[in-house]
Amino acid sequence: MQENENCKNIKASRRDFFKQSSLLAAIALTPSAVINAAQQEWDEKVASAIEEVSVQLDVNGIKHSLSIEPRVTLLDLLREQLHLTGTKKGCDHGQCGACTVHVNGNRINSCMTLAVMQEGKKITTIEGLAKGDKLHPMQEAFIKHDGFQCGYCTPGQIMSAVACIREGHADTEAEIREYMSGNICRCGAYPNIVDAIMEVKKGGKKV
Amino acid sequence: MRQFTYLRPSTSKAAIDALSKDPNAQFIAGGTNLIDLMKKGVMAPEKLVDINNLPLKEIKKQTGNLHIGALALNSDVSENKLVTQYHPLLSLALKAGASAQLRNMATVGGNMLQRTRCFYFYEPSLPCNKREPGSGCGALEGVNRMHAIFGWSDKCIAVHPSDMAIAMVALDASVLVYGPKGNRRIPFQDFHRLPGDTPEKDNSLEKGELVMGVEIPDGPFTKNVHYLKVRDRASYAFALVSVAAALNISGKTIKDARLAMGGVAHKPWRLLDAEKALIGKPATEETFKQAADIAMRGAKGFKYNSFKIPMGKNAILDALKTAAAKV
Numbered sequence: 001m002q003e004n005e006n007c008k009n010i011k012a013s014r015r016d017f018f019k020q021s022s023l024l025a026a027i028a029l030t031p032s033a034v035i036n037a038a039q040q041e042w043d044e045k046v047a048s049a050i051e052e053v054s055v056q057l058d059v060n061g062i063k064h065s066l067s068i069e070p071r072v073t074l075l076d077l078l079r080e081q082l083h084l085t086g087t088k089k090g091c092d093h094g095q096c097g098a099c100t101v102h103v104n105g106n107r108i109n110s111c112m113t114l115a116v117m118q119e120g121k122k123i124t125t126i127e128g129l130a131k132g133d134k135l136h137p138m139q140e141a142f143i144k145h146d147g148f149q150c151g152y153c154t155p156g157q158i159m160s161a162v163a164c165i166r167e168g169h170a171d172t173e174a175e176i177r178e179y180m181s182g183n184i185c186r187c188g189a190y191p192n193i194v195d196a197i198m199e200v201k202k203g204g205k206k207v
Numbered sequence: 208m209r210q211f212t213y214l215r216p217s218t219s220k221a222a223i224d225a226l227s228k229d230p231n232a233q234f235i236a237g238g239t240n241l242i243d244l245m246k247k248g249v250m251a252p253e254k255l256v257d258i259n260n261l262p263l264k265e266i267k268k269q270t271g272n273l274h275i276g277a278l279a280l281n282s283d284v285s286e287n288k289l290v291t292q293y294h295p296l297l298s299l300a301l302k303a304g305a306s307a308q309l310r311n312m313a314t315v316g317g318n319m320l321q322r323t324r325c326f327y328f329y330e331p332s333l334p335c336n337k338r339e340p341g342s343g344c345g346a347l348e349g350v351n352r353m354h355a356i357f358g359w360s361d362k363c364i365a366v367h368p369s370d371m372a373i374a375m376v377a378l379d380a381s382v383l384v385y386g387p388k389g390n391r392r393i394p395f396q397d398f399h400r401l402p403g404d405t406p407e408k409d410n411s412l413e414k415g416e417l418v419m420g421v422e423i424p425d426g427p428f429t430k431n432v433h434y435l436k437v438r439d440r441a442s443y444a445f446a447l448v449s450v451a452a453a454l455n456i457s458g459k460t461i462k463d464a465r466l467a468m469g470g471v472a473h474k475p476w477r478l479l480d481a482e483k484a485l486i487g488k489p490a491t492e493e494t495f496k497q498a499a500d501i502a503m504r505g506a507k508g509f510k511y512n513s514f515k516i517p518m519g520k521n522a523i524l525d526a527l528k529t530a531a532a533k534v
Contacts, residue, residue, distance in 0.1 A: 182306020
């Protein structure tokens with residue numbers, strides 16, 4: 001228990017560090033009035049000095065009414081403001097698929113869209129896939145087939161895999177490999193990922 | 208990413224007004240290229256005009272052509288029954304592009320307007336006449352493996368990265384444009400430009416003009432078609448070379464033919480002379496070889512990309528054989 005507590009603290013402080021360093025980066029690009037505000041009171045005043053827009057999103061069944069800068073990507077909104085850190089930031093350039101989420105049921109790269117562009121949409125992240133304590137069949141299949149090593153790409157792989165079956169693109173191993181090509185796994189767990197998807201597809205359960 | 212203001216108009220008129228008034232404004236649709244470029248600092252619009260609320264998603268059959276709205280998603284177009292029935296080549300080309308996630312975001316209008324993936328264009332610390340006119344072309348004597356073998360100039364040897372556009376040019380599509388001066392129609396062949404002395408201009412759109420959709424005329428290319436994309440990995444990579452091949456074969460004779468290449472020029476590269484060499488001839492390997500030879504005439508490579516010339520020839524031969532074999 002003590003260990004878990006410590007672990008949590010380390011995680012929190014690492015995230016705060018990143019928040020502060022990205023704030024410093026933002027300051028380099030902002031007008032001097034904003035910089036002054038920022039130097040005195042950190043994020044609160046930067047936020048108020050920069051024009052924000054309101055956005056309503058449904059994330060995993062919960063409605064959020066938010067005020068955000070237009071340049072915030074959906075990925076950054078999910079991770080930094082809603083604290084849904086299951087969705088991962090890999091390349092941040094639409095090349096790795098770690099940030100894959102569903103928008104109105106379709107898989108997209110959340111790093112390549114602005115949150116404000118998703119106004120009124122229904123977003124599903126990896127956190128929204130399980131039903132309470134009951135894992136989604138695809139999550140169970142990834143565990144059973146050892147469809148990961150380090151696990152960093154796994155939320156994106158699973159979100160993409162679920163969509164792959166829903167789209168009807170999981171009939172053969174070759175088809176799965178083609179339609180999962182937007183999700184890179186540097187550990188090379190591909191054969192096991194394909195096995196997991198094939199099993200869920202053949203099992204015929206609704207995903 | 209630099210700050211910008213954000214607008215989401217609900218009419219095309221409001222959208223072009225918003226853009227015309229501001230020299231540093233950009234339309235945004237799928238965002239899969241523009242947001243990437245903004246993160247890299249290659250583009251820094253001060254205003255983004257989000258056009259996703261405009262009614263431009265429709266795919267419909269009209270007399271004599273198929274209309275595809277500019278906001279139709281690449282995934283929706285590639286799976287659409289009218290598209291697979293009337294223009295299967297377009298469906299194949301779209302499926303060869305990007306990943307399933309990106310195809311769910313990218314639109315038809317955005318696909319044709321995407322910028323080159325030339326490394327020098329994409330890296331603001333390196334010279335590039337397209338990004339910063341007058342700064343020089345880093346690729347000319349640099350790492351030019353992905354670059355052009357046709358139509359380049361000493362100012363720019365970048366290639367257009369789209370797969371969809373290769374099918375569009377082969378199928379004689381037209382781009383429907385709306386702007387401050389009204390509506391106009393641009394043949395797809397004339398939509399993208401060669402670099403010449405002004406590589407900063409990718410296409411013939413004028414300031415404030417908005418792509419509303421495309422129209423593809425009905426044609427006989429519903430069966431013997433193939434899109435071959437040669438790349439460094441089996442999926443999800445830009446083309447080294449790609450070939451769109453469409454044949455109308457009657458008996459053993461080629462009645463009509465279309466041929467275009469991607470990954471080889473600043474614009475989708477239509478191969479009209481090679482098409483002429485196919486029409487009226489028997490659909491044999493010999494005919495295809497002759498067409499491939501003609502197609503690659505005038506190709507000129509650089510230090511690292513001359514392999515594209517034999518590769519292009521082989522890809523044309525392969526694509527034509529595969530197209531002809533379809534039943």
